[in-house]
Amino acid sequence: MPPQNASFRTSANKDYLRSVYDKKIVGEWSKALGSPLHYLGLPGPEMLDIVEWQQYVGRFTTIEREENEQHLIFLRANVHDIEHRLHSLYGDFDEILRTGRDTYSHSPQWPYELVNLDFYGGLIYSNLSRPRAFEKLIENQDNFQRSFLLIVTYQLRDADLTGEKTAFLDDLGRKVKRDYATDGSLKDLVEWYKSPTTPDAARQASGSTADSQSCTQEPAAQE
Amino acid sequence: MIHFVTSFVHQSGTHRAVSDQSLLDVMNLGYLELTNQVLKESIAFPRIRKTE
Numbered sequence: 001m002p003p004q005n006a007s008f009r010t011s012a013n014k015d016y017l018r019s020v021y022d023k024k025i026v027g028e029w030s031k032a033l034g035s036p037l038h039y040l041g042l043p044g045p046e047m048l049d050i051v052e053w054q055q056y057v058g059r060f061t062t063i064e065r066e067e068n069e070q071h072l073i074f075l076r077a078n079v080h081d082i083e084h085r086l087h088s089l090y091g092d093f094d095e096i097l098r099t100g101r102d103t104y105s106h107s108p109q110w111p112y113e114l115v116n117l118d119f120y121g122g123l124i125y126s127n128l129s130r131p132r133a134f135e136k137l138i139e140n141q142d143n144f145q146r147s148f149l150l151i152v153t154y155q156l157r158d159a160d161l162t163g164e165k166t167a168f169l170d171d172l173g174r175k176v177k178r179d180y181a182t183d184g185s186l187k188d189l190v191e192w193y194k195s196p197t198t199p200d201a202a203r204q205a206s207g208s209t210a211d212s213q214s215c216t217q218e219p220a221a222q223e
Numbered sequence: 224m225i226h227f228v229t230s231f232v233h234q235s236g237t238h239r240a241v242s243d244q245s246l247l248d249v250m251n252l253g254y255l256e257l258t259n260q261v262l263k264e265s266i267a268f269p270r271i272r273k274t275e
Contacts, residue, residue: 153226
């Protein structure tokens, strides 16, 4: 998993995804549902997504692993006068989903219409805690029969210490070869992800796109 | 970076995942990013529908 002291940093491409790409989709989703969206996510202390989408978001639940960053969330919410809509949880996302409680025994306020999970790290770890957390998320939403929009951002090549991601890419490559034999672009793309020369970059701490060369010097997050 | 957007539409006791993003769309983001291409010129918007 990413180091506990890892902090969220945005990038030019992430800014674009949040402020243009996702914002359009979130707006359409809010319009389709006909109401402000109840949000659950990992916004980071600056809450860039919530601030950007605040016209579409009603109440929102944030999850932070660092206590000082939770304090920054309260401060940020206060500055933007949305503190009254904030429900803050403290702890690990996977663990909160699994147990239904945060470090202080507070629970998420199910159901949600918008879930934005911007992970600092990968999606699949050897203990499968994250896929299980996703399963629990969908199960909880299902209990309320509520449709929701799920936005997920993560790093595929995040410290593959046990080879599980390589195995996944091997399997994906075989299926691509089987199902898309005439289209070489997907095969090339999978090979690019597998290549040891591809830097563990594009992670959230990598800074702007222009800084991508420096990504090769970022220490790989440890599981 | 992998970034995907999926709507889970509740229908008749189950959730149906709906996304217009193809596998190539999703996996291509990391490639575009690391080859210093600007995403806004390179990615298509998926359509979002409450029901399918």
